[in-house]
Amino acid sequence: xxxxxxxxxxxxxxxxxxxxxxxxxxxxxxxxxxxxxxxxxxxxxxxxxxxxxxxxxxxxxxxxxxxxxxxxxxxxxxxxxxxxxxxxxxxxxxxxxxxxxxxxxxxxxxxxxxxxxxxxxxxxxxxxxxxxxxxxxxxxxxxxxxxxxxxxxxxxxxxxxxxxxxxxxxxxxxxxxxxxxxxxxxxxxxxxxxxxxxxxxxxxxxxxxxxxxxxxxxxxxxxxxxxxxxxxxxxxxxxxxxxxxxxxxxxxxxxxxxxxxxxxxxxxxxxxxxxxxxxxxxxxxxxxxxxxxxxxxxxxxxxxx
Numbered sequence: 352x353x354x355x356x357x358x359x360x361x362x363x364x365x366x367x368x369x370x371x372x373x374x375x376x377x378x379x380x381x382x383x384x385x386x387x388x389x390x391x392x393x394x395x396x397x398x399x400x401x402x403x404x405x406x407x408x409x410x411x412x413x414x415x416x417x418x419x420x421x422x423x424x425x426x427x428x429x430x431x432x433x434x435x436x437x438x439x440x441x442x443x444x445x446x447x448x449x450x451x452x453x454x455x456x457x458x459x460x461x462x463x464x465x466x467x468x469x470x471x472x473x474x475x476x477x478x479x480x481x482x483x484x485x486x487x488x489x490x491x492x493x494x495x496x497x498x499x500x501x502x503x504x505x506x507x508x509x510x511x512x513x514x515x516x517x518x519x520x521x522x523x524x525x526x527x528x529x530x531x532x533x534x535x536x537x538x539x540x541x542x543x544x545x546x547x548x549x550x551x552x553x554x555x556x557x558x559x560x561x562x563x564x565x566x567x568x569x570x571x572x573x574x575x576x577x578x579x580x581x582x583x584x585x586x587x588x589x590x591x592x593x594x595x596x597x598x599x600x601x602x603x604x605x606x607x608x609x610x611x612x613x614x615x616x617x618x619x620x621x622x623x624x625x626x627x628x629x630x631x632x633x634x635x636x637x638x639x640x641x642x643x644x645x646x647x648x649x650x651x652x653x654x655x656x
Contacts, residue, residue, distance in 0.1 A: 359457060360514055366446050366472075367510040367646075373443050374503050374642050376436040378635025381550060384562060388429030389437065392483065396425075401434045403427050440480065447476050454513075465513055472509040475502060497547045504540070507646040515653045521602050524656045528596055528603075532652040535593050538586040539645045545579040546641065552576065553629065565628040583621055590614040590644065597651070606651040613644045 380386055389395035396402055397409045405425050412425070454469030479502045549572065556571045569576065590610055597607035620637040623630055 355457070356517065359453060360517055362450065362453070363510045363514055363517075366443075366450050367507060367514075369439075369443050369446055370503070370506050370510070371639060371643065373436075373439045374507075375635055375639045376439045377499075377503075378638040380433055380436045381554070381638075382631050382634045383429065383432050384554070384557070385429035385432040385436075386554075388426065388431070388433035393437070395430060395434055395437075401427075401430045403431075437483070440483065444476050444480065447473050462516070465516055468509055468513050468516075472506065472513075475505050475509065478502060479506065497544055500543060500547050501540075504543070504642060504645055507642060508649045511646060511650045512653065515650070520654065522654055522656045523600050523602050525600075528593075528600075529652070529655045531589070531593055531596060532648060532655060535586070535589040536645065536648050536652065538582070538589050539641070539648060542579070542582050542586045543641055543645065545575060545582055546638070548575045549579045550634070550638075568629055569625070580621075580625065583618075587614055587618055590648070593648070593651070602654055603651065606647055606654065610644065610647050610651060613640055613647060616640050617644055 451469045451473040455466045458465040594607045594611040597603040617640045620633045
């Protein structure tokens with residue numbers, strides 16, 4: 352493989368890594384209840400650089416605050432957390448623009464599939480940015496937040512597929528493992544959707560209690576939380592069976608090992624939230640590791656025919 356090919360693959364991996372950074376930043380926004388810290392989009396309180404004090408707010412700032420149902424006063428802490436999240440998203444957008452141009456210049460004639468996938472990645476991140484605006488406009492509507500999360504999964508899987516196409520490795524032919532991996536992916540995506548619904552309920556409950564009395568939050572969730580907990584065991588069991596069934600195949604050992612380690616971390620974080628009153632730091636880490644687990648499972652599927 353040429354040196355330039357290696358550079359392209361390293362850059363694609365960096366785009367994937369930075370996508371996970373953006374997902375983590377979004378999780379921190381949810382953890383700190385900063386989702387409406389910037390109540391307008393793409394600017395923040397009508398400014399490109401957010402205010403740091405109430406004295407920097409525009410004269411008509413109250414029209415922005417009226418949109419918030421999280422914090423009815425100006426909170427620079429929430430504002431800058433949300434702004435940094437948006438800034439990370441903008442940086443990812445620029446990285447993907449560079450990636451798209453590079454892909455077309457390098458592979459449009461020799462491997463158009465890579466070029467079109469890169470373009471799809473660019474269009475997906477544009478859609479994600481537009482959807483971010485719709486989430487703000489809808490005051491964090493749960494359906495739009497769930498869609499936002501699903502698009503993020505697409506953004507992590509496309510670079511994996513591009514790398515797989517550019518650096519094809521030996522595949523194994525195993526129909527049973529192929530369908531087990533597909534089942535695992537389906538269970539994980541359902542679990543992520545359920546988790547998004549539970550996070551929305553946690554937001555509503557915590558807001559009603561002024562973000563205090565964490566010991567009461569879980570007791571006030573509805574049946575979705577019970578379903579989420581029960582389904583988590585099914586998804587975890589599928590991941591562990593997938594690991595055990597794959598570890599004997601040398602080609603599958605790397606991804607299988609990472610799936611095993613990641614599902615353990617996801618389970619530990621999930622149990623810590625269930626039994627230790629939802630520690631704040633566990634929320635974004637649980638979401639991030641769940642996305643990593645899904646992406647690893649997708650990479651695993653690409654190695655099986």
